[in-house]
Amino acid sequence: MVDGEDGASLTKQDFEALARFRFAIRAYLRFSEETVRSRGLTPQQYQLLLALKGFPGREWASVRELADCLQVRHHSVVELVNRAQGQGLVERSVDPDDARVARILLTPSGEQILAGLSAMHRDELHRLDQALVPPTWSRTPETGERRRAEPV
Numbered sequence: 001m002v003d004g005e006d007g008a009s010l011t012k013q014d015f016e017a018l019a020r021f022r023f024a025i026r027a028y029l030r031f032s033e034e035t036v037r038s039r040g041l042t043p044q045q046y047q048l049l050l051a052l053k054g055f056p057g058r059e060w061a062s063v064r065e066l067a068d069c070l071q072v073r074h075h076s077v078v079e080l081v082n083r084a085q086g087q088g089l090v091e092r093s094v095d096p097d098d099a100r101v102a103r104i105l106l107t108p109s110g111e112q113i114l115a116g117l118s119a120m121h122r123d124e125l126h127r128l129d130q131a132l133v134p135p136t137w138s139r140t141p142e143t144g145e146r147r148r149a150e151p152v
Contacts, residue, residue, distance in 0.1 A: 031124050034144035036117060043082055044070070048077075049114040052090065052106050062091040062095070089113065 003093045007008035036046040036119035051069040057108045060071070081104055084090045106114065125132065 011091060020131055021133075024128050027122060028128055032121060035120055039113065039117060041089075041117075043087065044080055045087075046114075046117055048080055048084055049106060049110055050118065052104060053111070053114055053118075056128075059103065060093075060105045062101050065102060071101065075113070084110070 024091055032046070033043045036043050041049075046134050048066065051066055052059075052061055055065070055069070062108070063074060063081065066081070067074045070077060070080075072080075082089060084091065088107055091105050091107050092102045093105060095103050
């Protein structure tokens, strides 16, 4: 056993579970990168399309909101949107409530490309199903020490 930073003990099984989880994440990301590139998009463009379609409660997002979702800077999203707009994947419209805000929306072409790519991503997630389940930890009632929870 090895103690972590917080003093909780990690077993060999814990390390194996973490390694499997990390490998599955990387395998999924590699699959995603190769799949979107084979369809003529960059991984960032796919993430932009997905962020737009998955934005909660509406069919558009502002550049600021997309920067938050994508965890990049505002000017990087502006350039990403410019390139995606040039490819006919997204369009801009003025927010009727605030003319300073540009609404970024998917075009029908962007929707179609996203639907195909997302179906492939969903299928890959199903394939990786168990490997992508992160290890779960619980605390022992006696000591408060973390331990790996038994599978249900």
